Amino acid sequence: MxxxxxxxxxxxxxxxxxxxxxxxxxxxxxxxxxxxxxxxxxxxxxxxxxxxxxxxxxxxxxxxxxxxxxxxxxxxxxxxxxxxxxxxxxxxxxxxxxxxxxxxxxxxxxxxxxxxxxxxxxxxxxxxxxxxxxxxxxxxxxxxxxxxxxxxxxxxxxxxxxxxxxxxxxxxxxxxxxxxxxxxxxxxxxxxxxxxxxxxxxxxxxxxxxxxxxxxxxxxxxxxxxxxxxxxxxxxxxxxxxxxxxxxxxxxxxxxxxxxxxxxxxxxxxxxxRDGEGATCLMEIQVTGAPDDQSARAVARTIAGSSLVKSAVFGRDPNWGRIAGAAGRAGVKFDQNNLLIKLGNYVLMDQGQPLEFDRPGASNYLKQAASGAYLEQDTVLIQVDLGTGSGQGTAWGCDLSYDYVRINADYTT
Amino acid sequence: MxxxxxxxxxxxxxxxxxxxxxxxxxxxxxxxxxxxxxxxxxxxxxxxxxxxxxxxxxxxxxxxxxxxxxxxxxxxxxxxxxxxxxxxxxxxxxxxxxxxxxxxxxxxxxxxxxxxxxxxxxxxxxxxxxxxxxxxxxxxxxxxxxxxxxxxxxxxxxxxxxxxxxxxxxxxxxxxxxxxxxxxxxxxxxxxxxxxxxxxxxxxxxxxxxxxxxxxxxxxxxxxxxxxxxxxxxxxxxxxxxxxxxxxxxxxxxxxxxxxxxxxxxxxxxxxxRDGEGATCLMEIQVTGAPDDQSARAVARTIAGSSLVKSAVFGRDPNWGRIAGAAGRAGVKFDQNNLLIKLGNYVLMDQGQPLEFDRPGASNYLKQAASGAYLEQDTVLIQVDLGTGSGQGTAWGCDLSYDYVRINADYTT
Incomplete structure (x- = not known):
């Protein structure tokens, strides 16, 4: 409490x-x-x-x-x-x-x-x-x-x-x-x-x-x-x-x-x-099982900052491959065979193996997450466990939409 | 030759x-x-x-x-x-x-x-x-x-x-x-x-x-x-x-x-x-005056990868401030009072001071650069001199358009 x-x-x-x-x-x-x-x-x-x-x-x-x-x-x-x-x-x-x-x-x-x-x-x-x-x-x-x-x-x-x-x-x-x-x-x-x-x-x-x-x-x-x-x-x-x-x-x-x-x-x-330019929802990335907290925060940040992950969330597309890809390039060592990825309550990958999952359900989760009350129920939760240590960390970001481009393509002129 | x-x-x-x-x-x-x-x-x-x-x-x-x-x-x-x-x-x-x-x-x-x-x-x-x-x-x-x-x-x-x-x-x-x-x-x-x-x-x-x-x-x-x-x-x-x-x-x-x-x-x-998803032109970033070649390449990459620079180029907006901002966060030490920034033939900043420049002309340069022949005359050239050493390096990227978001928002589904 x-x-x-x-x-x-x-x-x-x-x-x-x-x-x-x-x-x-x-x-x-x-x-x-x-x-x-x-x-x-x-x-x-x-x-x-x-x-x-x-x-x-x-x-x-x-x-x-x-x-x-x-x-x-x-x-x-x-x-x-x-x-x-x-x-x-x-x-x-x-x-x-x-x-x-x-x-x-x-x-x-x-x-x-x-x-x-x-x-x-x-x-x-x-x-x-x-x-x-x-x-x-x-x-x-x-x-x-x-x-x-x-x-x-x-x-x-x-x-x-x-x-x-x-x-x-x-x-x-x-x-x-x-x-x-x-x-x-x-x-x-x-x-x-x-x-x-x-x-x-x-x-x-x-x-x-x-x-x-x-x-x-x-x-x-x-x-x-x-x-x-x-x-x-x-x-x-x-x-x-x-x-x-x-x-x-x-x-x-x-x-x-x-x-x-x-x-x-x-x-x-x-x-x-949440108020990121053009954003339609908040993304919260929780990383556990990292070598230390600093590494966990780095992985969380890299996922939150990935243009491909952000575009997928905007498209309400449960594309766990992009999450795994972003985790992999964060500069933190881990064994990909221990990787666990969850989107809301949907386990998309476990022990480095992609799982069969309810794709329409996961896509619906993304749709609903984005339509909830501002900063209360509009959060897409992505959880990643690296299976390596006890380090944990969280990062926040938003999805990448057409409006981001529109806003930034004509800011000064 | x-x-x-x-x-x-x-x-x-x-x-x-x-x-x-x-x-x-x-x-x-x-x-x-x-x-x-x-x-x-x-x-x-x-x-x-x-x-x-x-x-x-x-x-x-x-x-x-x-x-x-x-x-x-x-x-x-x-x-x-x-x-x-x-x-x-x-x-x-x-x-x-x-x-x-x-x-x-x-x-x-x-x-x-x-x-x-x-x-x-x-x-x-x-x-x-x-x-x-x-x-x-x-x-x-x-x-x-x-x-x-x-x-x-x-x-x-x-x-x-x-x-x-x-x-x-x-x-x-x-x-x-x-x-x-x-x-x-x-x-x-x-x-x-x-x-x-x-x-x-x-x-x-x-x-x-x-x-x-x-x-x-x-x-x-x-x-x-x-x-x-x-x-x-x-x-x-x-x-x-x-x-x-x-x-x-x-x-x-x-x-x-x-x-x-x-x-x-x-x-x-x-x-x-040049073929970046949704790109309308190639961006070539030439960095000189860096402490060493590796630093120059890092600064060039950071500018080429900046979403704000990429959006500005898509908007044909000669927003040199975003170029300076990206250079500044590349992790390379330099004195901002020595910074020179050129867009095509337009000098936008010299000795760290913003210059009065022909804004419609610079915007036209961006428009023309993007409409030229594929991979021959469709290159936006950004030159940055850090005024610190003799290191130099080049990076390439593309602008960030609505189509990037469209392509990536629905790739798997």
Whole structure:
């Protein structure tokens, strides 16, 4: 049983956080495009970033900021322009954005974090951003998380939010999260854009460790199309406003907090996979029997990322051969004569031997899985046992549809 | 200038080779599905195979065969069923196929090589194969290479063939090749199905080295959809029938032979990329300025394999940001401030700075590139300089279209 409950709200559910989301005119569409997440007190801040060699200015900026000082008061997020591949000018724009927000909030620029999402190679529309700062700050509200979640969206179909509550030493501790991402999502890199707030009191080092471990099992296990963004960023703020005793080392309270953090990240990661561009369903790949957990995660990711598996799921085609093929090329050693593959409750292969199975039934399973309630019953479950060790891991992805091609064939023009 | 000329024909252009391709009834479609490549004398044989953990029976069979004896007289290829993931029964089928052909040709089973392509998890239809062996052998002809090339096709739109001729010590030496592949093609693994014949006299060890090096620069640099087959196999036979002196060590003659082998492999690799499922054009990615050649090839492959780059090319959208993004995540270190990106003659980025460029012109370049003559003027050229070292490498791929999804969403059902 989980040690927490789902509650209403999102990043503004924990104590001491406000948020806002407005239309500043950065997006040609006129949709909301500027978000602010704000903590009333200085919060411990941890970050995980893209490992790409081509990075947005905000990524380099925030990595430096957090290395110098692992705390923050506010996160400014613009959508519309990625500000990646924009050279020196892009860096200057990032610095100016942080300074403008710091002035408006009357805090130090060193307490500001930044994130951008949108078209790579385009600078932020600075004129619109400058004019947007004041109304953005004026919009800050204790229930502003939903607006913030909407203003970070690009090709996302739905906002992605969650809030959980647990008890630590008899006091309620809350955690909330929002995320965006759809297209350009790939494992083994940091992540898309995701923001977690928490009112627990925790030490800087422990909080960063927890976030890194949670990322490995969640955001890094999500794949939509094999591409990794120049802008992937995940921030987690913990401001201590729950007034619980500070958690400074691993133990029952720390484990509870880390489990909740992992649950928040997993929910957001799955929501991102489900909202993959053109997706009609979520795919969950559970791998067991691997030499170790890392290998299991690698195999799960490779299956989740296989264009042929994704196309087959879109076609509601129980093509286990493609699953076996993807498992085989993941770079993990195993004996193919031990391989077990299940699709829902249908065992398709056992001991490396293909089984006769109810093909229309398995195809129906795929059809039904894709028609269920969003993020509840629309999950296609693929289980693979390598029969080699005790390592296990899970990855999430989505199917590959005509719409993926349509969306990505005309994004800039 | 190349040291050879293109001649008519294919695998039966070199002296002493015959080939055949017939309809044995393995494919439901009734298309040709059984091929035979035959050398009148025992030929030196080299092979490169998939590195997947899930392999077709024929792959394991041939790897063992070649380790025991690096020569062959005949290669039997069936299309329709991949005979991968078929367990013990699949292995027995492979052994029986080789024995049947050996009996029919009255040679040792140890002189037979095998390859299969088709649906993973399906055994070869052995009844049809057994009945097909005799008519297949009867069809062997000195000009049978084209029929063999057609009978190895699955979702391929066109057969892929080439023949070259050079002179060694004043005598003509010929080399021919055929290949199939479209879907499930990925770099860093051996290859799809490709067969090279040659009438040069060359030592076993040198021939295998030449083939491995040529594969690295050609077949391993082709990507269509990121998936690697369980069946990837490349065989090269050299039967010495040109009656030239045996080439046993590197030198001018060996270099000439290796250059010709690389050219044959490159032609076939490009033909496979161009024929990628649903492709409308070939993409050639040339990377320079990398730390070393291996790094350059890795960056080129990553760009060629990026779903976002491929979708943009299909949309005729000069989206250089996606090219930069893909380069950045290839696992190769470089300074993004040195990055140069060209699309055809359009410089899109220089010194890491995006340039103003003629967007309609660049889009027109993409449109024209895709409408040119097949494999001659239908190539989209993307050049990337990392500004770091002197390493260079090329990769080939194709764009990602609606048809890719359509073809792969209903392949088995």
């Amino acid at each position: 989980a040690d927490w409950q789902v509650i209403e709200g999102n990043i503004t559910a924990p104590k001491g956080f406000k948020a806002a989301g407005i239309t500043a005119g950065l997006k040609p569409s006129g949709s909301p495009d500027l978000s602010l997440i704000y903590s009333e007190t200085e919060a411990i801040a941890a970050g995980v970033f893209t490992t790409s060699q081509v990075r947005a200015a905000c990524v380099d900026y925030c990595r430096q900021r957090l290395q110098a000082k692992a705390s923050a008061r506010a996160i400014l997020v613009n959508s519309g322009q990625a500000n990646a591949g924009t050279g020196k000018q892009g860096w200057d724009d990032a610095v100016e954005s942080a300074q403008l927000l710091a002035q408006g909030l009357n805090i130090s620029p060193e307490s500001i974090l930044l994130a951008s999402t949108g078209v790579i190679g385009q600078r932020i529309k600075m004129e619109q951003l400058r004019q947007g700062i004041t109304p953005l700050i004026q919009s800050l509200a204790p229930n502003g998380g939903d607006k913030a979640a909407r203003a970070i969206m690009t090709t996302d179909l739905v906002p992605k939010t969650i809030a959980l509550e647990t008890e630590i030493d008899g006091r309620p501790v809350r955690m909330g999260g929002i995320a965006k991402g759809s297209g350009m999502i790939h494992p083994n890199m940091a992540t898309m854009l995701a923001f977690v707030t928490c009112d627990a009191a925790v030490s800087t080092a422990l909080w960063q460790q927890m976030l890194s471990r949670a990322t490995q099992k969640t955001f890094n296990q999500v794949t939509v199309d094999g591409d990794t963004s120049t802008n992937d960023s995940l921030f987690a703020l913990a401001n201590g406003e729950s007034r619980t005793a500070a958690i400074t080392e691993m133990g029952p309270n720390a484990e509870k907090l880390e489990a909740m953090l992992t649950a928040v990240c997993q929910h957001l990661a799955k929501a991102i996979a | 190349a040291d050879w000329q293109v001649i008519e024909g294919n695998i039966t252009a070199p002296k002493g080779f015959k080939a055949a391709g017939i309809t044995a009834g393995l494919k439901p479609s009734g298309s040709p599905d059984l091929s035979l490549i035959y050398s009148e004398t025992e030929a030196i044989a080299a092979g490169v195979f998939t590195t997947s953990q899930v392999r077709a029976a024929c792959v394991d069979y041939c790897r063992q065969r070649l380790q025991a004896k690096a020569s062959a007289r005949a290669i039997l290829v069936n299309s329709g069923q991949a005979n991968a993931g078929t367990g013990k029964q699949g292995w027995d089928d492979a052994v029986e196929s080789a024995q049947l052909l050996a009996q029919g040709l009255n040679i040792s089973p140890e002189s037979i090589l095998l390859a299969s392509t088709g649906v993973i998890g399906q055994r070869i239809k052995m009844e049809q194969l057994r009945q097909g062996i005799t008519p297949l052998i009867q069809s062997l002809a000195p000009n049978g290479g084209d029929k063999a090339a057609r009978a190895i096709m699955t979702t391929d739109l066109v057969p892929k063939t080439i023949a070259l001729e050079t002179e060694i010590d004043g005598r003509p030496v010929r080399m021919g090749g055929i290949a199939k592949g479209s879907g499930m093609i990925h770099p860093n693994m051996a290859t799809m199905l490709a067969f090279v014949t040659c009438d040069a006299a060359v030592s076993t060890a040198l021939w295998q080295q030449m083939l491995s090096r040529a594969t690295q620069k050609t077949f391993n640099q082709v990507t269509v959809d990121g998936d690697t087959s369980t069946n990837d196999s490349l065989f090269a036979l050299a039967n010495g029938e040109s009656r030239t002196a045996a080439i046993t060590e590197m030198g001018p003659n060996a270099e000439k032979l290796e250059a010709m082998l690389t050219a044959v492999c490159q032609h076939l690799a490009k033909a496979i990329a």
